[in-house]
Amino acid sequence: MENLTFQQISAEILKKSLKSVELTQHIFGRIDKLESKIGAFISLFRERALAKAVDIDRRLAEGAPVGPLAGIPVAIKDNMCTGFGATTCASRILGKFSSPYNAHVVDQLEDADAVIIGKTNMDEFAMGSSCENSALQTTVNPWDINRVPGGSSGGSAAAVAAGLCYAALGSDTGGSIRLPASFCGVVGLKPTYGRVSRYGLVAYGSSLDQIGPISRDVYGAAALLNVIAGHDRRDSTSVDESTAPVKDYVKNLDHPVENLKIGVAQEFFDVEGLDPEVEKAVREALQTYEDMGVALIEVSLPYMKYAIAAYYLIATAEASSNLARYDGVHYGHRTSRPKDYIDVYSSSRAEGFGDEVKRRIMLGTYALSAGYYDAYYLKALKVRNLIRRDFEQAFEKVDCLMCPTAPETAFKLGEKTDDPLKMYLSDIYTIAVNLAGVPGISIPCGLSSGNLPIGLQIITPAFSEAKLLRIARMFEKETEHHLSKPFC
Numbered sequence: 126m127e128n129l130t131f132q133q134i135s136a137e138i139l140k141k142s143l144k145s146v147e148l149t150q151h152i153f154g155r156i157d158k159l160e161s162k163i164g165a166f167i168s169l170f171r172e173r174a175l176a177k178a179v180d181i182d183r184r185l186a187e188g189a190p191v192g193p194l195a196g197i198p199v200a201i202k203d204n205m206c207t208g209f210g211a212t213t214c215a216s217r218i219l220g221k222f223s224s225p226y227n228a229h230v231v232d233q234l235e236d237a238d239a240v241i242i243g244k245t246n247m248d249e250f251a252m253g254s255s256c257e258n259s260a261l262q263t264t265v266n267p268w269d270i271n272r273v274p275g276g277s278s279g280g281s282a283a284a285v286a287a288g289l290c291y292a293a294l295g296s297d298t299g300g301s302i303r304l305p306a307s308f309c310g311v312v313g314l315k316p317t318y319g320r321v322s323r324y325g326l327v328a329y330g331s332s333l334d335q336i337g338p339i340s341r342d343v344y345g346a347a348a349l350l351n352v353i354a355g356h357d358r359r360d361s362t363s364v365d366e367s368t369a370p371v372k373d374y375v376k377n378l379d380h381p382v383e384n385l386k387i388g389v390a391q392e393f394f395d396v397e398g399l400d401p402e403v404e405k406a407v408r409e410a411l412q413t414y415e416d417m418g419v420a421l422i423e424v425s426l427p428y429m430k431y432a433i434a435a436y437y438l439i440a441t442a443e444a445s446s447n448l449a450r451y452d453g454v455h456y457g458h459r460t461s462r463p464k465d466y467i468d469v470y471s472s473s474r475a476e477g478f479g480d481e482v483k484r485r486i487m488l489g490t491y492a493l494s495a496g497y498y499d500a501y502y503l504k505a506l507k508v509r510n511l512i513r514r515d516f517e518q519a520f521e522k523v524d525c526l527m528c529p530t531a532p533e534t535a536f537k538l539g540e541k542t543d544d545p546l547k548m549y550l551s552d553i554y555t556i557a558v559n560l561a562g563v564p565g566i567s568i569p570c571g572l573s574s575g576n577l578p579i580g581l582q583i584i585t586p587a588f589s590e591a592k593l594l595r596i597a598r599m600f601e602k603e604t605e606h607h608l609s610k611p612f613c
């Protein structure tokens with residue numbers, strides 16, 4: 126069953142040739158077999174999922190209406206609140222925090238009749254590129270268990286790649302959907318900032334965070350986006366549909382984009398540390414598009430090289446403010462024997478947060494402090510504007526940009542944990558997209574000589590996800606990279 130595509134499995138369920146219960150049991154069977162090796166899930170909802178599946182089968186049998194994701198087993202990154210089970214953000218500070226409500230996207234999945242099977246591992250508070258900053262467990266890459274799955278949505282990407290669910294939700298502040306998608310050989314989409322409500326998503330960098338789908342193929346990503354996209358009055362940054370209407374992302378997916386112009390920047394290939402095998406696969410992907418009659422046009426994004434520096438000021442500044450709420454009083458962990466009330470805060474935070482989170486709170490607090498605000502934070506905001514303008518200017522000439530998703534394939538567990546700056550460089554291709562607020566997708570475009578997946582990133586202007594998905598789908602129809610599977 127795990128070899129069927131999202132579209133096929135959905136059709137089988139609607140035809141009633143496959144029962145949702147059978148599929149759910151099959152998925153839990155795989156989880157029982159593989160999860161001890163992969164470590165993708167922080168929590169599993171076996172009984173709840175089976176009950177939902179029974180209900181879907183009953184409604185189908187009665188001819189009652191079902192939602193567009195009826196019976197599809199999906200997973201959710203553990204930084205999205207669920208009114209059932211725990212929401213941990215892979216942090217000790219949240220402990221077994223149980224949210225009183227569902228995130229908007231969780232409600233949307235439930236209404237669409239998806240079967241939510243569990244919540245996935247991540248870097249603590251989504252800060253990281255390898256999933257190794259999780260305070261709770263290690264997730265490995267299903268293609269090579271000695272390697273990282275990418276981060277921070279590594280659990281979601283690994284679960285999809287290992288066939289432990291058909292699709293998953295991730296969140297992306299600087300690359301956290303696209304990077305693990307690239308490392309695990311699956312499709313990951315970061316929508317335009319404001320396209321999907323962040324209500325109930327635990328905030329990291331609020332002006333950058335966006336929820337998006339991870340799935341085996343472009344169809345799955347489109348089907349999930351159909352369900353989660355749209356205005357939500359509970360998130361004031363979610364965009365009004367009269368300004369940017371939500372499209373049916375599945376409807377014209379198979380129609381190639383006519384007169385497509387792809388922008389390629391020399392800056393993309395000048396990146397230090399770009400693995401020649403990654404460059405080769407991306408150049409071959411560009412060739413595949415050219416063979417379809419698509420024009421490749423040279424563009425330039427001169428400010429992209431400052432993206433990582435600007436991001437690590439803006440994201441950490443926002444994080445330092447967002448994480449102030451974990452004070453030992455409102456949520457989760459509280460120190461057991463505080464000396465006084467100040468110590469309740471400081472010891473609870475010292476015990477509850479991991480090293481990377483502390484590093485970022487300190488960096489962000491510093492960048493926002495009175496004497497340094499103008500020199501660091503304000504300057505970073507100006508650079509962000511210049512990067513946004515780079516994209517706008519490029520999109521005057523082309524429909525999309527293409528580049529690698531990451532400079533390399535999945536690295537070994539532990540390889541970069543001692544050197545945060547090296548780790549930060551993994552997001553060199555993805556971070557500028559968040560700063561500009563535009564959508565980006567990573568799709569598999571080949572395997573390295575070591576049999577590790579390589580990702581192609583496609584970027585389009587704001588609110589053009591329908592076109593972005595069609596461009597990605599064009600590649601999928603010409604190639605078979607999305608069909609390669611890891612060991613399990």
Ligand code: GLN
Nearest residue numbers: 251252253298299300301
């Ligand atoms: N790796 C980046 C960071 O650590 C991006 C993380 C993300 O997108 N959530 O901040």
